[in-house]
Each structure stands twice: as C-alpha cells, then as structure tokens.
Amino acid sequence: MKFLEKKWLAPLAISLLLVGCNSEEPAKNDDTETTENAGASEEAGPYTVVDDRGVEVTFEQVPEKIVSLQPSNTEILFELGVGEQIIGATEFDTYPEEALEIERISDSMTINTERVIELQPDVVFAYTVGEETHIEQLENAGLKVFVIKTAATIDDVYGDIEQIAEVLNVEEKADEIVSGIEEQIAAVQEKTASLDVKEKVYFEISPSPDIWSVGSGTFQQELIEAAGVENIYADQQSWFAVSEEDLITRNPEAIITTVNYSEDPKGEILAREGWSNITAVQNEEVYELNADILDRPGPRIGEAIELIASAIYPEIFN
Template identity: 70%
Template sequence: MKIYKKWLAAFVFTILLVGCNSEDSNKAKNDTPNEATYTVEDDRGVEVTFEAIPQSVISLQPSNTEILFELGVGDKLIGATEYDTYPEEAKKIERVSDTITVNNERVIELNPDVVFAFTMGDETQVEQLESAGIKVFVIKSAASIEDVYGDIKQIAEVMGVEKEGQKVVANIQSQITSVQEKIASLEKQKKVYFEISPAPDIWSVGSGTFQQELIYSAGVENLYIDQQGWFAVSEEDLLQRNPEAIITTVNSEDPIAEMLSRPGWGVLTAVQNKEVYHLNADILDRPGPRIGEAVELIATSIYPDLFK
C-alpha cells in the first residue's frame, strides 16, 4: 500500500472471486455451532472472540470481499470499498471506504458483527472502531500464495465455514498444479517485464511481491527478480535487459498499442515480436481466490502453444 504515492497506495490496496452456490454454503455454515463462543487470532496477533457467527460484515479490502463471496457468505456483507467490483453482486454493497480512508462514522452506524480490515491501513481508524465496540479482524496484505491460503482459512474460521475454506484452497491449488504440469516440459523460461504503472513514470515488481509469486508459478522469469518490492524502472536499464515478453496490467485506452509505439522501445525483442499482453489488473493484483486464474492467465499468454 505503497507509487505515484496515491496511485501505488490505491494499486496495492485494490489488490481481490465469486460466491459459491447457496446449497454448499448453507452446509458449510454448520461447521461452527451458531451458539458457540470461539476465538480466532488475526494478523496483529490479537485474539478476537465471537459469541456467534457474524451475520453482518464489512470488508475494507477488495481481495477479502472476493474471499467472502467465494466462501458463500457474501450475502452477509453490508459495507465494502469503492473498488469492490467482483463478483457482480459486490457492486451493490454500500461503499464505506476508498481503501485509504474509512467512513468510520458510517461503519459505526451500520454496527456490523465484524469488520475485516488490513494491516497497512490507518491504525488510528481501526482503534476508533474498536473503541466504539466494533469487532475488527485485521488481515495482513498477502505477499505470497501461501499468505492467500492463510487469509482464506482465517476468514473461513471467523465466518464458521472452515470446510468451505479448505475446499476453496484445494481448488486454487488444483488450478495452479494443472498449469505447472503443462509448463513442466519447458526447457527455458521466457524473461518477462511486468509493468504496473505506465510511461512516463514506469514501475514494475521484483522479489518479495505477490505478483512475483504468480509469475514464478506460471513458469516465467521475472526480468527484475533482482529488485525488491515495487520500484521505478529506468528505461535505459530496461532496454539493456531486453525482455522477451511484456505483461501490463495498466488500464488505459489501448495499453498494448501505447507500449508498442513508445520511442526507443522498437529495439526490444518483446516489441519486435509483438509479445505484449494486457491482462486483467483485478485478477493479477488482488491476493484473493482468483490467484489460480491469474497464474493460468500469465502462463497461457506467454506459452500459448502449451495450452492448445
């Protein structure tokens, strides 16, 4: 939650899939007895105790919203952020945050059973909600695929749908395994440049990022694996590194055409071969239940012949 200062904050914050059918979710809701008191530890190390399974929920991060829908409990959401656009039902939920600033007054009025917040938000906002008697369960923004699995399991435990959480994780693992079976025959991985912010101030991702995990799982070599986190790219350095393919998640009128026509970029192998791919930012940037789809998107774009 981090460039363009405001832009990167929004980028990282908007970093989350669809609800399961109601029959499965109703069965899963019986995983935890409705009357039992139970405690779940959040990513601050705070033990949050629930007297009953939450029936009204607010999510302050799009990825967590997607997780809740995938677990089959999206119907309990009464508040979300401006960027909660998936699945379609999420668009109908009242907006209580822009992912940076939370309308605490409105959250308190709604009086949810639990608020799913994030560790890189404004801690004072969390403190204000807790001081008002609102239960806040903080989820650390995932930096790895394993972190996403952990988030799903934590949220499933809070919502009393542990079995459904295990099922969601197993489905994602199956998707990723299927991709990796197809790319196992690769003799050499392609070097790919991943752009998250467009010219003139171009930014990419290196090690220690969630996107790096997706790239690695798709059998692709990140051109900037030697860098850390999110960082500004030097065009001179990029031209010297000469990527074989380019992935962009930038939402503009025609990001591929723009990239292919950038001054000086015609010498790049990726540009000469027109191996520039625009992929859905919500899928690739949100550490939620669509990460299996994200890995598949990257792999099928870079190695289409392996998926025919």
C-alpha cells in the same frame, strides 16, 4: 499492502496500497489457531480467533453482518458463500457482480467510520496498512475488528481464506476452496514443466513517464514464478521505478501490463520512443491482462497464474 483498482490513484500509490506484498512488513502471523474451539457449532458459546496483529478477537456467536475493507477479502467472503452477509464494502469491490450492490463505506483513502458504526456489523475485516486510526475508532465504538495483513505469498492467501472461514464457522468450505486453487495451479505447472527454457518477461504496473515494475518480495513475483515465467527484474526488491535504459539492456522477450486506467496500454508500450529494438516490442508480444485478477491476493490466484502462463505460452494451452 493493497492494490484495489489502479484507476483511482496514481500508479505508485496503487501499487503500494492495493496489491499487497511489501517485503518490509513484518511476517504474516502464522498462529491462526483459535485459542478456543472456533464456532464448534453455530449455537456454541464464545470462541476466539487470532488476527494478523496477534490480537485475540472473541465472538459471542458466529457473525452475521459483515463489513469488508479490502476487495480481496470481499472476493474471499463471496467464495466462502457468505457474500450476502456483507453490508459495507469499498468502492473498488467489483467482483463478483453482486458485490456492486453493497453499500460503499470506503473510497481509496478513507473509511466512513461514522457510517460503519451506524451499520453495527458483527465483524469488520480490515487490513494492516494505513488504517490504524480507523481501526482504533471502530474498536472504541465496540465493534469487532479482525485484521488481515495483505498476502505477500500464495500460502498467505490460503491462510487468509482459512482465517476468515474460521471467524465465520465455514472451515470446510475454505478447505474446498484452497484445494481447488491448488489443483488449478498444479494443472498450469504440469503444462509448463515441459518447457526447456523460461521466457524472460517484464511486468509493468505503472506506465510512462513514471514506469514501475515488480521484483522479488511481491505478490506478483509469486504469480510469475508459479506460471513458469522468468521475471527480468527478479533481482530487484518490492516495487521500484524502472530505468528505461536498463530495461532496454535487459531486453525482455515478452511484456505484461496490468495498467487499467489508460486508453490503450498495449499500444502505448509498442509506440514508446527507443523501445523498438526490444524483442517483445519487435514481436508485439505485449499482453494487457486483467488487473483485478492479477493484483488481488484472493481466491482467483489460480486464474491469475493461468492467465500469465497462457498469454506467454499459448502453444501449450491450445
């Protein structure tokens, strides 16, 4: 589902809507091949690309005007070099800086379908959770809607980049981007491979009093593992409410927080009653990392993995 920015919703809703990776969702469609040769040339006739609903979306020509309904897809579009073609985005599309200039046609919960229809985009990149009614309205108005299920894995991110590139006839650029991410991740893992023991880390996505963390089946778990770190809650599934008593018993050696809507997330954690015996708190190994980078399954995932690894293992990155 989608993690946009946590300041606009209650933390749990953010976890479920903005970062994507619900293990209960159906598996991401692997059949991303075109049923016809997608955009053999910019002058080519109709071509068809399959979206993550399994729907074949046919384009008469390569789309020029784009609406993006998810920040991670907006980042992908800019990375593919077609960001200037985006004419509508969500109010949480904050990266790159140029994205701030795009007209806002969606807030955290709703899409201004009337405005989207008025803009007459050639394609709307939507996502799979909570937008069924909007998708139907847009399609009934004759718009091309291409649905991208929010990535649950690193490989899913590569697939998203490739699908979007296929729609826009920039497949070679997608190959470059994926290769660059793979190299970035490999460079991190080359450093962490020398570690004898992985540090035990607690990853917080929502603060006290309603504390939530991430377990297996989440996008964040993929990043944590790729960074050479051990999630103390890898035995849990999806997003879940944390028992403080259980967390204290598990005694993490470091804490990562992506909470970005309180004044001092790190200070709040260090000052929590009853947490003073936790090793991470005693050693002040609490790290506030950029939520937009860690929570968005887009082209910055290599950077996200490096952020985690360099925070936990600064000695091997200096």
